Amino acid sequence: MNKQKLIYFRDMIQQWFNWRTALTLFAVCIVTGTIFYSNYLSKKIGAEEKQKVETWVEAQKTILTATEQTNLNLAIRISTGNDDIPIIETNEKDSITNNYVNLDSAKVNADKNYLSEKLREFKRVHPAPIILPIPEKPNAENRYYYGESRLQKEVRYYPIVQLIIIGLFIIITVIAQRSRYQNTQNQVWAGLAKETAHQLGTPVTSLEGWVEVLRDIPGNEKLVGEIEKDVNRLKLISDRFGKIGSIPKLEERNLVEQITSMIDYIKKRASGKVQFTFNTNGETNIPAMVSPPLFDWVIENLLKNALDAMEGKGKIDVTVKDEVATVVIDVKDNGKGISKQNIAKVFKPGFTTKKRGWGLGLTLTQRIVEQYHRGKIFVKQSEIGKGTTFRIVLNK
Incomplete structure (x- = not known):
């Protein structure tokens, strides 16, 4: 009994584990690994970008509080060096101060809601702003909200693109295999139909000859008529199968x-x-x-x-x-x-x-x-x- 169960489970595993199953598992492993690695890269890039924004804010602070003796070369270099991470400045009441970087100026001028929409988007991505207090004004501060760089977006959406490509690959493979199976099935149908028509042909022809022999014997008229109907029926069946096997x-x-x-x-x-x-x-x-x-x-x-x-x-x-x-x-x-x-x-x-x-x-x-x-x-x-x-x- 145990041996029969083992054989049953072995056959079931062999039935399920075919090349299509292996292909699907391989694709799932690739996508899963890519998603985990992309998330790791995204977090790493996100931490670096936060650090860059904090450095940029410190540079802004240096520029705002500078005196005549302050060397601003490094601060200006850091401030102008950010050419990828979009940033919007607001006051302590979260009102936009029209100080922004790496955003489309044409869209800002054409659409008065553009900055507000971008600010809402940045808050969804990074809810906590980087705050810069203003020493000259008590309880006053500047808040800096930032979005994602192009690299961050590409890393985030790369697994989705890869998943779509692998999904299309699997779909095309399955369709091709199904079409091949359908063609094989059609060939089996056609071959079976032709062989059936061929096998029926010889005995039907022989029966037609025997009907003619019986027709010449007196007293068999009724019998011959019934046999002839069945022979004609067999001829019709043979003709049908012959037409299935061809166009x-x-x-x-x-x-x-x-x-x-x-x-x-x-x-x-x-x-x-x-x-x-x-x-x-x-x-x-x-x-x-x-x-x-x-x-x-x-x-x-x-x-x-x-x-x-x-x-x-x-x-x-x-x-x-x-x-x-x-x-x-x-x-x-x-x-x-x-x-x-x-x-x-x-x-x-x-x-x-x-x-x-x-x-x-x-x-x-x-x-x-x-x-x-x-x-x-x-x-x-x-x-x-x-x-x-x-x-x-x-x-x-």
């Missing part, structure tokens, strides 16, 4: 006639307790470009699904609407319906609510409508206990 040729067909023939076909195989209605809003000819065998297969699958959902008793409504640029086909039943969590799964391979079945009917239906006819198919409406409506939209 089908679309022809302009009257959808009223195509759908009517399929309803008649399914009606003969349904119980007498199932009522079929076909509404075309009075139209007798609604043309559309379709592959007749494949389009018939689509309608057949939807009608069979409706029959299975009703369990032999109920009503199936088929409606065709001829619109300006599209033809809309609704297949509605009053069967058991589909739960909300399963609506998104109905077209996935292998999904089925039947005790028997491969869960490929609606998958093939979606493939035929969307890939070969460039249309759309979806569950328009479904409610448990009330039924389901499938909608097909074909471009004219």
Whole structure:
């Protein structure tokens, strides 16, 4: 028992730890490390900038309190040396004194609120100002609020830029892998369809020969007629699979006639307790470009699904609407319906609510409508206990 658990956990780990997981973990480690290092650099640069501003304020103090004997060379050099950190001076009441450095003078002159907005921004970044008391005036002082230098901003936003780049890289990789998987899946579908058509071809041809032999024997007329129907049915199935394995040729067909023939076909195989209605809003000819065998297969699958959902008793409504640029086909039943969590799964391979079945009917239906006819198919409406409506939209 313990050995089985170990094998189970090993297989689960192998399933989860693939190259995509490793790539994601590697990207997360890079971003995490970069964020921590950037925060460290940001704090270090912030401490240095605070020290520079304090030195600049001291230089201002030296200039303001200077006498004729004071050497101002160093103070002036420090004062003019700050060409990156923006600073705004206010008085003890936090009123701007119009003394500022490293701000756009054109914007200051053009917008009277520019300095106020910048002051609010600086207070958010560095709430505590650097204070310079004024000795000549009791209780008077100058306050200096400062913002972030360009280097500080670049260091702060660098992890975000890197995160975006890595995120785009992962998205592109996943999309490429998904596209590759989709192409592989398409090749598998096409190969399976061609092989099925090929395998059916030989016995169907042989059966056609035996039908002709039986036809020449008197008394087999009724038997030959029934066998011939089944052989023709096999030929139709083989033709459908052959067209899935290759690009089908679309022809302009009257959808009223195509759908009517399929309803008649399914009606003969349904119980007498199932009522079929076909509404075309009075139209007798609604043309559309379709592959007749494949389009018939689509309608057949939807009608069979409706029959299975009703369990032999109920009503199936088929409606065709001829619109300006599209033809809309609704297949509605009053069967058991589909739960909300399963609506998104109905077209996935292998999904089925039947005790028997491969869960490929609606998958093939979606493939035929969307890939070969460039249309759309979806569950328009479904409610448990009330039924389901499938909608097909074909471009004219």
